[in-house]
Amino acid sequence: MGGTPTDLKLIDERGLRIDGRRPDEMRPLRIEAGVLKRADGSAYVEWGQNKVMAAVYGPRECHPRHLQNPERALVQCNYNMASFSVEDRKRPGPDRRSHEISKIISEALTHVVFTEYFPRTSIDVYIEVLQANAGTRCAGLTAASVALADAGVPMKDLVAACAAGKVADTVVLDLGKEEDNSGQADIPLGYVPRTGEIVLLQMDGDLSPEEFDKGVRMAIDACRKVSEIQRDALKRRYSASSADVDAAQAVPEMPKEGP
Amino acid sequence: MGGTPTDLKLIDERGLRIDGRRPDEMRPLRIEAGVLKRADGSAYVEWGQNKVMAAVYGPRECHPRHLQNPERALVQCNYNMASFSVEDRKRPGPDRRSHEISKIISEALTHVVFTEYFPRTSIDVYIEVLQANAGTRCAGLTAASVALADAGVPMKDLVAACAAGKVADTVVLDLGKEEDNSGQADIPLGYVPRTGEIVLLQMDGDLSPEEFDKGVRMAIDACRKVSEIQRDALKRRYSASSADVDAAQAVPEMPKEGP
Amino acid sequence: MGGTPTDLKLIDERGLRIDGRRPDEMRPLRIEAGVLKRADGSAYVEWGQNKVMAAVYGPRECHPRHLQNPERALVQCNYNMASFSVEDRKRPGPDRRSHEISKIISEALTHVVFTEYFPRTSIDVYIEVLQANAGTRCAGLTAASVALADAGVPMKDLVAACAAGKVADTVVLDLGKEEDNSGQADIPLGYVPRTGEIVLLQMDGDLSPEEFDKGVRMAIDACRKVSEIQRDALKRRYSASSADVDAAQAVPEMPKEGP
Amino acid sequence: MGKDVVADLKRDYISKLLAKGARADGRRFDEMRPLKIETGFVRSAEGSARVELGNTQVVVGVKLVTGEPFPDTPNSGVLTTNAELIPMASDSFEGGPPDQESIEVARVIDRGIREGHAVDMSKLVIEPGKEVWIMFVDVHVLDYDGNLFDAANIGANAALKTCIVPAKRAGKGEDYQLPVQHQPISITAVKIDDKILIDPTHDEERVAEARLTVATLETGNLCAMQKGLNGAFKLDEVFKVVELSRKIGSEVRSRF
């Protein structure tokens, strides 16, 4: 956690947070599936002030060859932040943080994909953060799951993700940027609703076991809601596709910025 | 264009340029073919204050293999400036400018080489700028054509290159360094005299359509002269070779600096 | 040589050096063989204030393949200094100095290994300098030889290494850090005692032919002593192994720091 | 090899259509694809635009940070243009450091902005010779169906037009609108079977012999040009592309 001292009152006298949310309230989440033409599958996520695009290519031939697994597909995620996605311009190209996030998202997705159906192939997942405002790894994992489904990759279930955390000694859901900068703990979590499995889990800050217990359960509840929104996006995608004669024209457009 | 404000009078009252040239006058150009022993073909060009060496290896096996074209040879040019070729020392190794120049010279040369005669191979062209004074891409392309011929690579014709530009509101040929720094436009052009084709063309600055028309025609006329000098160099190379019993000793020496 | 001017009296009135050694006296040298479990062979060297670990993997498949020699094994050494091995933190990763040392140590070891027994393979030697105090290339080469023997790689002989040099106009053996910083010459030398061959030799500074003659002979005498200590380490390693029923538990421990 | 067969089939298909004066998507030879421009798409950028040119989609973000001017231009801000042809956008793009293709795109976009004097760089000086605004124009390609040059050029122009200099954040006075003075619009044509087509799709680019990009200004003057691919143009073809670029560029400029 940034842990930067701050004058911000992160929880007000009514128990509301700096952006008016209740402790267990998620930021608004919108998902659109199938927004790109070139990729085999894609999804666009707006989650609070985060804007994240995910695309999937594959299963396809795995390069370099020595990475091929003769028994399974390799799920390779590449998480990248656009240089203009943050206030202080980020140097283009991967840094250590993005390497770590790519790794844990790859692992989380691998768990749900039926990789044994596609030996020797690679399923490549690209996550591009266009605008960042805390919580991009959860937004990215959430978008990537939908993009995989949009690409027709068979999965046990969609992975849904959401973070819980602690601000002003209160366990809260889905930290925003100010809360992330000045908060006390963050717990990003990826979840498989159908099986109740946790496939991504990190934590940093300072939490008692009780607070951790509360936060994890709060994040899991949120993941169930995220999962609903994921399913809605896919339903809209498929109904749009089947409603049109020419499916190619039926791809939903990327939602426009609100006023 | 540099467009740097300057006190220099780029065109004087007699209509002459800062180095005494007429608007449509090229800097002195000397070309020697076959100046290197190890390369399959080579050429050295002194063009005004530019000194450029070109060498050709191939057709030879193409590495890395995945770049091989089963139907054609790949013409791969590498343009490089020596660190000491400019007043402010250049960091060794390729920069973005040299990557771009390598690409457009590769494309220009590919057009004239009978690449279909050598499937799966690579024809590697190396251009080293030893002393730079504006116009090195044209000098490099001109040298590379001669080096290809010296290597015996079959071509439709030699590519000749020369730039036109604008200084002090006048369309002029073959900008020198001060003109490049303070001028108004530059149009490097690569030309195939036999077919009248333009294989390299760039422009930057500010030109009316009429000025552009005039500049391009001026550059094309100059390319015809460059082509003559290229042919002379090759003739000297071959006559020198055949005059001697031991051809290996007949390679013309690199010309020495004038006083 | 550093050649930094200094107030240090590098040789005192009794003819002794800054750390009390005689001119032809080596710093204390301790070698332990077989100190790592994962590597095929290993050795740890404490030489004065130097602490160097060497490990050997192979003969094993050679990557990348185009480096394979169809008639011989490739001996590839990688010399690396830990970032904390010197007073001013070193940036992690190889620099030009370590590339050069890796090359000359690879060449020195190649001479003694029966590379023809293992065509197409690679024998990989890793040298890690954990604490540096002048003389790490000799310590590294000395350790690497023992690690090769510990790995069971057949060799004509062990290479032993030691440097001579000149400080305060005196030819001395095995320069320490202050002597290296302020001395007049350094001659690192790698030697094959059985054949009397010199396999590593460098020199820098200023030496008359007579001083060079004296220094080289002094270094060769020291290499013979180093060779004895190398053999002792291997003997202890093997006797330890055979004394125990379970050889795997018999690997000598890394020696502890003295008080 | 499979790819090549497909390429050959596409080439034949495109050629046959062209012989009849038609393109695969029904456009005229001198017609651009539908163009959508959405500015202000990225709030973390000082200026931004999302552009769809047919199925090609790019996001351009402009960031401004303070820094030192180049020694030879003490009275000028600094422009840096970068293009990320990320593998999300096409299976023909690879990850890793910029390759020749993305470098060429970035340099051609940069040349248009710079040589067309899109921004009055003298108004980006904080203290002459000491501190100026460094303007980063970053092109992010999301979906690639040909003609990156124009999509990115239009995106850059749109992003610059809406860009705010974040002086307050940097403690340099009040924020102000980036001093944009020109719209250097580039139009790209390719040559296939001696025909000149404007705004090529990816399929058209793959079978094209030569490419020419021309950036023009409000005055009708030219400010940047780049020929690409292994083929050649005749002089009259160059002039034809120049004229088309002036005409269509002017139509695009009217969108700003």
Add this chain to the structure above:
Amino acid sequence: MGKDVVADLKRDYISKLLAKGARADGRRFDEMRPLKIETGFVRSAEGSARVELGNTQVVVGVKLVTGEPFPDTPNSGVLTTNAELIPMASDSFEGGPPDQESIEVARVIDRGIREGHAVDMSKLVIEPGKEVWIMFVDVHVLDYDGNLFDAANIGANAALKTCIVPAKRAGKGEDYQLPVQHQPISITAVKIDDKILIDPTHDEERVAEARLTVATLETGNLCAMQKGLNGAFKLDEVFKVVELSRKIGSEVRSRF
């Protein structure tokens, strides 16, 4: 392919043992391997430790140099953690720039130290906003038999505890002990066949489905956590690992 066969055989062997409640080296499921800590191993470092955790061996060195603070934390020193998984340590490590695996190790170690406030970073300020101590924690892996996370975390804690700030050398007054205030100890568990094993060996890691590292403080609170590998944990398994980490972490901490 040979490797895979070996892996399959090892997997079977480990599974059969686990079904009987046993591990290959005779340990209980919740038992760490023998731990040796030797501090002051590297004299050129300001603080250092060599740690053996079973057959895993790491050297951690801490260097302190003066430099600028980050703009947003003017009253804090800077922590930089790096892990070198050098090919000396295992034939599964490759040379070259850090890969995802070594980056993950470094970042998890860093997270423990940073979030556990191991060092009072406010005491590493020389001049606020201008000059602070940059603390480099470098993890060098010499011999790899699994569970780098904990070996490196313990090594980092030990190296920091003995670290001296070299103020005199830098002309910044007298040397002083690095202000260490907490020991955030991480404990790592893996899941194999629905069993939770503490401190996995390399063989156990290779067949493990999922990994969870939990760093705890003297207070029993958690300060960092990282789940890894392609498998998953149920919620009760997570809580079980958290409890084990608190208990065993407290035992390890008593060694300091």
Add this chain to the structure above:
Amino acid sequence: MGKDVVADLKRDYISKLLAKGARADGRRFDEMRPLKIETGFVRSAEGSARVELGNTQVVVGVKLVTGEPFPDTPNSGVLTTNAELIPMASDSFEGGPPDQESIEVARVIDRGIREGHAVDMSKLVIEPGKEVWIMFVDVHVLDYDGNLFDAANIGANAALKTCIVPAKRAGKGEDYQLPVQHQPISITAVKIDDKILIDPTHDEERVAEARLTVATLETGNLCAMQKGLNGAFKLDEVFKVVELSRKIGSEVRSRF
């Protein structure tokens, strides 16, 4: 594999000649190839030389820029030597960042200049501890037929000798001649079939067992040395190379 056959044939040919006391190009064992030195070849450099040693051709350029001294040598300019073994010069050179071979060449050239005190570095100080001249010696190999070490060393000596410190351009007073005080000339020998050959060609280098480069000064003293290749020297062979290097180095030095 074709290459190896050629190499074997060349080896046999060279060996047979050597047995008769002859070399392929008719030279004596202790004879250098014809040496041509042309100084002032590159006007953009402060000092430059083009050197032909037989068919080996290098250009050396020296650039001087102002910068900070190293903290431990506040009263000394800085020397940086770089060698570019560009693929133009030989099909055995690859592009990309410097490999071990070009690094070794650069470091051996650097060692000769530095340890031989070719330049009085104390005269390259502008303000002690603050600003000094950084001297870049860049070796560009154009044509490679063996013995880069000596061709580049001779080129560096020649380029330095004619080098002008561009003080005026940097606003540091009047230009002046680089204060060259010594010519540390290196001579390289190889060992083939127990014979010592001076100034090896590329073919000789390919079959050589061992290589020894020795740089000497006017005094006859040694200032730098480098043994290379996989073979070995006996002590008397080392002494023989040292003596040859002193003698031939003195002849080369007379050319300056």
